[in-house]
Every structure is written in structure tokens, then in C-alpha cells.
Amino acid sequence: MSRQIIKPFELLLEYEKRSVSHALGSAEEEKELGDWSGIGFKIGDTYLISEVDAVNEVVILPELVKIPGIDTWVLGLVNIRSNLIPAIDLRQYLTGESSKLTKHSRMLVINQPGGQAGLVVDEVFGQRHFKQSQWEDVEGDDDSRIYSYCDKFFSHDEVIWNVFAMEQLVQDAKFQNASIK
Numbered sequence: 495m496s497r498q499i500i501k502p503f504e505l506l507l508e509y510e511k512r513s514v515s516h517a518l519g520s521a522e523e524e525k526e527l528g529d530w531s532g533i534g535f536k537i538g539d540t541y542l543i544s545e546v547d548a549v550n551e552v553v554i555l556p557e558l559v560k561i562p563g564i565d566t567w568v569l570g571l572v573n574i575r576s577n578l579i580p581a582i583d584l585r586q587y588l589t590g591e592s593s594k595l596t597k598h599s600r601m602l603v604i605n606q607p608g609g610q611a612g613l614v615v616d617e618v619f620g621q622r623h624f625k626q627s628q629w630e631d632v633e634g635d636d637d638s639r640i641y642s643y644c645d646k647f648f649s650h651d652e653v654i655w656n657v658f659a660m661e662q663l664v665q666d667a668k669f670q671n672a673s674i675k
Contacts, residue, residue, distance in 0.1 A: 530626045534619035534655060535602065537585040537593070540640055541655050542615075543622055543648070548660035550603045550610065552618050555581070555595065565672045566592075572612055574603060580672070584613040587669070588639045606664040622655065624648045632656060 532543035533552065558570035558581055567587040571578045581601060585593040593599065593616055601612040629646045643663055644656040663669055 530624050530629075532622055532624070532655075532657070533602070534622045535600070535615040536617045536619070537615050537640070538589060538591065541619075541653050542640075542644070542658040543655040544602075544658045544660050546621060548604060550605060553601050553603060553612075555599055555601050555612075555614060563673060568672045569614060572601070574610070574612070577610065579603070579610045579612050581612045581614055582669075584615055588643075604660050604664065607670070611664070622648075622650075624650065624655070629657070 531546045533546055533549045534541065534543045536542065553574065556572045556574065558572055560570045561568060561580075567583045569581040569583050572581045583593050585591060593614055595614070596616070598617040599614060600618040601614050602618070603610055603612050628648050628650075630649065632641055632644050632647055640658075641656070643659050645659070646657040648655040648657070
């Protein structure tokens with residue numbers, strides 16, 4: 495019987511060789527992915543995508559603490575790593591129809607003036623890549639509030655990904671003032 499002796503340095507060289515062979519693709523391969531990246535999500539039947547930099551993180555909806563005297567689209571406060579942030583039902587804010595919280599529901603944590611906010615969405619699809627040359631202008635015919643935050647869209651595999659402007663949302667006076675009048 496032959497016993498193979500493992501030499502630590504040779505083992506490390508083998509690991510390095512394997513690692514390099516699985517390294518990220520070349521610059522040309524990365525360009526093929528696209529020059530614009532976003533986080534895809536859904537509210538109702540509408541597919542939306544926001545710039546990657548506009549979303550801090552995606553989390554499963556934590557336990558909510560209700561807040562009295564506030565609009566119904568604010569679900570309450572949540573604790574994210576010892577920070578209390580408002581949880582906003584994005585679907586209700588934009589369409590007036592409440593989200594049905596399911597196992598697919600997620601919260602997009604975004605920055606806003608004075609802190610962070612959590613946007614509750616029906617589903618998150620992760621990062622998507624597109625070429626900016628594929629952008630198309632959204633037609634202004636739809637009177638849904640959703641499209642007041644979207645001016646471009648991508649079409650891919652028969653799905654229309656409307657580019658949702660988070661910065662425009664957080665600067666909206668209605669979004670900043672959730673108290674019941």
C-alpha cells in the first residue's frame with residue numbers, strides 16, 4: 495500500500511491554482527453583463543428596479559411596532575441593528591392598495607434625509623444588469639403614482655423593469671410627512 499504524503503506548501507499552491515481558475519471574468523466578460531446594475535423588486539404586478547447604490551440592504555421584515563396617528567402606509571417601526579427605522583408599505587403608498595405580507599415579502603433599507611427607511615415590497619429578485627443603451631422612456635399615459643417615480647425602463651425576457659428613482663421618492667414632501675391630517 496502506498497501512502498501519499500501531503501506537503502502543506504504544495505497544497506496551498508493547488509488551492510491558489512483552483513482559486514485563480516474560478517476568479518471573476520475578464521473586463522470584456524463584465525461589460526457583457528451590462529454597464530448599469532440595479533436591485534429588482536415587485537409591488538403588485540409591477541416589476542421595478544432601483545440603482546444598486548440606492549439600496550443599502552435587503553432584509554426579511556422584522557417585527558413591527560405600530561405608531562399611532564400616522565398614515566396607514568407606514569406600517570410601524572422596526573429595529574435594524576439597534577436603529578429604529580420606519581417600515582413603509584411601498585405598494586400602499588404608491589397605489590393605495592395594501593401589500594399582502596407573505597414569505598416572499600422583503601424590506602429594502604434605503605437612506606433618506608435624517609436617517610433610513612425600510613420599503614416593504616412584495617418580492618425581491620436580486621441584482622440585475624443592463625446596458626444603458628437598452629433604456630427606453632416610460633410613456634406618460636399611465637396615471638398611477640408608481641410611474642411618477644419612473645422615467646425609464648428596461649425590457650428583458652418579456653419583463654418590463656421600470657427604473658424606480660429612490661432619490662426622488664425620499665425627496666417627495668408627501669413621503670416625508672406621514673402624519674394623519
